[in-house]
Amino acid sequence: MHNRLLLRGSQIGLLAVLLLIWHGLTASEILPPFFFGRPLEVGARMVDWFVSGTIYPHLGVTLLETLLAFVIGTLLGLGVGLWLALNPFASVLCDPYIKAVNAMPRVILAPIFAVWFGLGIWSKVLLGVTIVFFIVFFSVYNGVRDVNPVVVANARMLGASKRQLLRHVYLPSATAWVFSSLHASVGMAFVGAVVGEYLGSARGIGYLIMQAEGVFDINTVLAGVLVLTLCALVLDKLVSMAEVRLLKWRPGAVGAET
Amino acid sequence: MVTALALERVTCTFPPRGDTPPYTAVAGATLAVQPGEFVCLVGPTGCGKSTLLNVAAGLTTAKEGQVSVFDQPLRGLNTEAGYMFQSDALFAWRTAFDNVAVGLEFRGVAPDEVQRRTSEWLRRVGLGGHQQKYPHELSGGMRKRVALAQMLIRDPKILLMDEPFSALDVQTRALMENELLNLWTQDRKSVLFVTHDLEEAIALADRVVVLSAGPAAGFVGEFKVELERPRDVAEIRLDPEFIRLYGEIWGCLREQVAKAYQQQLGA
Numbered sequence: 001m002h003n004r005l006l007l008r009g010s011q012i013g014l015l016a017v018l019l020l021i022w023h024g025l026t027a028s029e030i031l032p033p034f035f036f037g038r039p040l041e042v043g044a045r046m047v048d049w050f051v052s053g054t055i056y057p058h059l060g061v062t063l064l065e066t067l068l069a070f071v072i073g074t075l076l077g078l079g080v081g082l083w084l085a086l087n088p089f090a091s092v093l094c095d096p097y098i099k100a101v102n103a104m105p106r107v108i109l110a111p112i113f114a115v116w117f118g119l120g121i122w123s124k125v126l127l128g129v130t131i132v133f134f135i136v137f138f139s140v141y142n143g144v145r146d147v148n149p150v151v152v153a154n155a156r157m158l159g160a161s162k163r164q165l166l167r168h169v170y171l172p173s174a175t176a177w178v179f180s181s182l183h184a185s186v187g188m189a190f191v192g193a194v195v196g197e198y199l200g201s202a203r204g205i206g207y208l209i210m211q212a213e214g215v216f217d218i219n220t221v222l223a224g225v226l227v228l229t230l231c232a233l234v235l236d237k238l239v240s241m242a243e244v245r246l247l248k249w250r251p252g253a254v255g256a257e258t
Numbered sequence: 259m260v261t262a263l264a265l266e267r268v269t270c271t272f273p274p275r276g277d278t279p280p281y282t283a284v285a286g287a288t289l290a291v292q293p294g295e296f297v298c299l300v301g302p303t304g305c306g307k308s309t310l311l312n313v314a315a316g317l318t319t320a321k322e323g324q325v326s327v328f329d330q331p332l333r334g335l336n337t338e339a340g341y342m343f344q345s346d347a348l349f350a351w352r353t354a355f356d357n358v359a360v361g362l363e364f365r366g367v368a369p370d371e372v373q374r375r376t377s378e379w380l381r382r383v384g385l386g387g388h389q390q391k392y393p394h395e396l397s398g399g400m401r402k403r404v405a406l407a408q409m410l411i412r413d414p415k416i417l418l419m420d421e422p423f424s425a426l427d428v429q430t431r432a433l434m435e436n437e438l439l440n441l442w443t444q445d446r447k448s449v450l451f452v453t454h455d456l457e458e459a460i461a462l463a464d465r466v467v468v469l470s471a472g473p474a475a476g477f478v479g480e481f482k483v484e485l486e487r488p489r490d491v492a493e494i495r496l497d498p499e500f501i502r503l504y505g506e507i508w509g510c511l512r513e514q515v516a517k518a519y520q521q522q523l524g525a
Contacts, residue, residue, distance in 0.1 A: 153317055154347035156335060158361040158412065168360070172351040249351040251394035 037218040045223040055208075055227065062204040063231065065121050065193035069128020070186060070235075076129065077136025078178055082170060085144035102138070106130045107191075110199045119200050128192025132185040136178060143177030144170055176250060179243045186235045190228060260329055262448035263291040263314055263339075263416050268323035270309050283309045285474035286323070289467060291416070294446035298459035300511060301469030302518035307452040308344070310469070311420050314450060315341050327416070340414035342405055342422040348393045354404050355380065355389040361412040379407040383437065399430040403437070410441065417442075419451045423458070435462060435491040443488060456511060460503055461491040468510050471518035479510040 023039045025031040049055035084091045084098075110127050117123040147170060155169045197206025205224050212220035270284045283306035291297050301307050312318035313325060316335040325332040327339070348357050359376040367375075380389055383403040393401055402423060409417065423431045439462060442449060453459050459466045460483055468479035485499055494500050 148347075150343050150345050150347045151349065154341070154343060155349075155360075155364075156317070157315060157339070157341040158408065159337070159364040161364070164364050168364075169349070172349070175351075249353075249392040249394070 034216070035218060037222045041219040042222045042226065045219050046227065049223070049227070058204050058208055059227065059231070061121060062190075062193050062197065062206065062228075065124040065128065065196070065204070066189045066231075066235070068121070068125045069132055069192050070189040072125070073129040073132025073185065073189065074136050074178065074182065077133045077181075078140050078174065080133075081137045081140025082144060082166070082174060085141045086166070086170065091141075098137075102134050106134075107195055110196055113196070114200050119202060124193045124196030124201070124204075127196045128189045131188045131192050135181045135185045135188060139177040139181035140174045143174050147173045176247060179239070179247060182239045182243075183236055186239055187232050190232050190235075194228060260293060261290045261326065262293045262295070262328060263289075263450060264324075264326040264329075265289045265310065265314060266324045266326070268310065268313055268320045268325065270306065270313060270318065271321045282474045283472055284313075284469075285476055287469070287476050289477065291448045291450055293415075293448055296442065296449040296451065296462060296464045298463035298466045299450060299452045299469060300454060300456055300459045300466060300507075301475065302471050302511075302515045303454055304522075305469050305472045305475045305514070305518060307454075307469055308420050311341075311418050311450065311452050314416075315339055315418050317341075336416070336418075338414060339416040339418050340409035340412060342409050342417070342419040344421040344424060346393070346401060346405075348401060348404055348408070350393050353390050353392055354385055354396065354400075357393070357404050358407045358411055361408060365412070375411060379411045382441070383407045397430075398426055399434060402426065402434055406434075406438065406441070415447060417447050417449045417451075419449065421453050422451075424453070424455070431458075432492045438462070439487075439489060439491070456504060456507060457495060458491075460485075460500060460507070461489060461494050466507055468507065468514065471514045471521065478514065479507065481507050481510075 019039050026033045026036050026038050113123040113126045194206035197204035198210050201207045209221050209224040266288050268287045272281045274280045299307050313320045359372050362372045385403055423434050463483050466481045467477050469475050470478045
């Protein structure tokens with residue numbers, strides 16, 4: 001307990017030191033504040049956003065896009081991953097295409113999605129989905145193929161039908177793999193949303209950043225980046241909480257704190 | 259008389275993989291297990307004991323020969339049989355209780371009956387107080403107890419066991435063997451028990467059969483064990499008849515073990 005407090009204190013201390021160095025360097029103009037911003041002004045900007053409430057519509061849109069991309073991408077990845085892993089023929093058939101699509105830098109799809117779906121939220125959601133989908137898909141796909149064959153044989157000997165095998169053996173095994181990929185995909189869902197907004201939108205944190213950048217307001221750009229980081233941290237924490245609840249059967253998973 | 263489980267001239271060949279030529283693990287093996295009989299299958303490591311058991315379970319199909327279950331030819335999985343695996347085969351995401359209950363759930367038994375029978379079986383294998391623990395929270399011996407209850411709750415007529423206790427320490431192992439004999443005595447199912455431990459085989463079985471070293475392993479010896487039941491596996495090892503049988507069977511097994519060892523060195 002004592003150790004944990006000490007650790008937390010040191011972590012906050014490290015942050016404070018970094019902020020102080022930043023403040024010192026920019027206040028003494030060793031680093032030009034025009035390019036590197038000023039921590040106090042960045043903080044003031046964030047406070048102003050939340051106090052005046054101007055941030056909420058933007059933040060709401062970005063979070064909505066992120067969550068939609070996250071949920072849709074995860075469900076699709078889970079479904080397709082399970083399906084392909086259990087169908088050797090389909091898996092061999094699709095293999096080169098999956099590799100190709102995964103190798104493609106998907107951010108370049110953003111302009112195409114903008115043309116197809118306009119400047120609303122769906123072009124951003126779709127960009128996020130294409131990123132999240134593959135992260136989840138690959139972990140489920142590999143996860144299912146790694147399911148202990150002895151456990152599968154045991155379930156069959158205990159009378160499991162194909163459906164029951166999927167529901168009671170493959171799905172629970174895959175859950176562990178899904179969670180390992182969810183931490184990565186939370187951040188990537190944000191990337192999809194913000195990059196999409198950055199390339200063309202009328203709302204969202206990415207839009208705010210783009211506007212501020214247009215007038216060289218580096219403080220606002222950094223404030224936007226920090227708000228996004230905080231949101232990603234909160235979402236990651238939520239995933240961890242869900243993980244502890246759903247994977248309490250896993251050795252070492254109980255109460256795991258990072 | 260009906261035979262519980264019969265393997266007739268069973269041959270198992272594994273298809274070639276890469277540079278390895280096809281491998282015939284078992285060739286022309288014939289074995290019959292009578293209702294209520296406890297048969298132990300011993301043989302050197304890697305001789306195809308597990309392969310034969312998988313064939314009897316319907317998990318592997320024999321290339322040649324036939325398997326009959328209560329005089330009916332086996333097609334697909336052997337639904338009359340329960341299987342206990344050498345390695346851990348429990349569902350890690352289910353508690354001890356849910357692991358034992360799973361066979362009844364698959365069958366669609368009503369929830370309150372599942373509840374009643376599962377509690378009953380957990381008590382019988384001595385796990386009454388550990389129902390809500392996950393497999394990783396249980397000791398090796400406890401996990402084997404869960405696996406035993408998981409298999410027995412479905413009331414299979416034939417038990418197929420693949421070195422189920424080989425991963426346990428000596429004392430726990432003796433406890434589990436006594437537990438198994440105790441449970442088996444209550445309703446005398448047919449058992450085919452694979453082991454490489456001759457002492458375990460004699461202590462448990464009515465009959466010990468010896469499989470030769472692979473490839474193309476076949477049965478080379480068959481020995482009736484007429485030791486009195488109930489037995490205590492720890493004490494029976496000192497019985498003069500046990501020692502005599504051990505010498506006799508070992509005489510047969512030794513040659514095969516030496517042959518298998520030579521092959522391993524050569525490979």
